[in-house]
Amino acid sequence: xxxxxxxxxxxxxxxxxxxxxxxxxCGNRGGSCRRAIPLRPERRGFPRNWMNLTEAxxxxxxxASHYENFPVGLLVAKNLAPHVHAIYAFSRIADDYADxxxxxxxxxxxxxxxxxKRLDSLDTWRAYLLDPKLCAKNPVFLALHDTIEKFxxxxxxxxxxLDAFKQDVLKDRYKNFEEVLDYCKKSANxxxxxVLYLHRQTTDLQLLSxxxxxxxxxxxxxxxxxxxxxxxxxxxxxxxxxEQYKVSEAELFARHFSSNFRDLLSFQVKRTEELFDKGKVLxxxxxxxxxxxxxxxxxxxxxxxDKIKKINYxxxxxxxxxxxxxxxxxxxxxxxxxxxxxxxx
Numbered sequence: 001x002x003x004x005x006x007x008x009x010x011x012x013x014x015x016x017x018x019x020x021x022x023x024x025x026c027g028n029r030g031g032s033c034r035r036a037i038p039l040r041p042e043r044r045g046f047p048r049n050w051m052n053l054t055e056a057x058x059x060x061x062x063x064a065s066h067y068e069n070f071p072v073g074l075l076v077a078k079n080l081a082p083h084v085h086a087i088y089a090f091s092r093i094a095d096d097y098a099d100x101x102x103x104x105x106x107x108x109x110x111x112x113x114x115x116x117k118r119l120d121s122l123d124t125w126r127a128y129l130l131d132p133k134l135c136a137k138n139p140v141f142l143a144l145h146d147t148i149e150k151f152x153x154x155x156x157x158x159x160x161x162l163d164a165f166k167q168d169v170l171k172d173r174y175k176n177f178e179e180v181l182d183y184c185k186k187s188a189n190x191x192x193x194x195v196l197y198l199h200r201q202t203t204d205l206q207l208l209s210x211x212x213x214x215x216x217x218x219x220x221x222x223x224x225x226x227x228x229x230x231x232x233x234x235x236x237x238x239x240x241x242x243e244q245y246k247v248s249e250a251e252l253f254a255r256h257f258s259s260n261f262r263d264l265l266s267f268q269v270k271r272t273e274e275l276f277d278k279g280k281v282l283x284x285x286x287x288x289x290x291x292x293x294x295x296x297x298x299x300x301x302x303x304x305x306d307k308i309k310k311i312n313y314x315x316x317x318x319x320x321x322x323x324x325x326x327x328x329x330x331x332x333x334x335x336x337x338x339x340x341x342x343x344x345x
Contacts, residue, residue, distance in 0.1 A: 094162060154197070213275075273302070295338060
């Protein structure tokens, strides 16, 4: 399961927010400044003809360990962890391409040269995905294509992710909620489906419920990160609903918190909670340990919404987040829910 950048879509294996444990934010959604691995292949220090599959998977694991303080794929079966790392590395680097060189100064406008560079990087990433013959030049795709073949993963899930990353470069406003949902369909839902495919748990109910949870996670991330997205000139609040609640862009950029904004975000949070509730049935259908991981993810997303409520919906001034202190509570709630369901059978 799972990130606008890095959307929760690529953090669905991660419960703890980086910013809550002392990392400096780089402006990437939930990301860290610990970028020990350069973005471009020619600067990464790996051979042009990378032929060792074991080393390729190790490289993907290395990316995950450098970007995240909380181990990616910690609760998945040991034999699946390398494949989780491969998918994570693909998404993580593409996400960085989408945000590469992005200024956090709201007064600066991105020039077309920088935008073209980001789009070209994403096009190169897509070429590696669509042509397995190129994978020998890149360890991420050497591992990823092996994972795709072993688990018969639908290629469209990966192209949807790339479409979402490209949309981050080209689109920064959304006319209505339908457009926001369409973005979530590409940015978040594919990760949830990929996790289910890895675990070979892909009934229609499981896929649909996963989509509800992933969309809800993405939306929770939007409402959590409004102030961060404004620094990138991105607004995910639907324009027609902003007009309905009489909230202007000027007020957002001025960080002017009003009762109108509070009511608008309260509406968004309530709608997101309903999506979480629709997807909750997924947890009942899963096998251990994926059942626990998705329960933790579900409660993590719900907890973010609760934290937004506790600050009276003022995410213009405050960014609610999860930290290590939240983990015991999340674990307790998840295990309690699972045990209750088991006892009632």
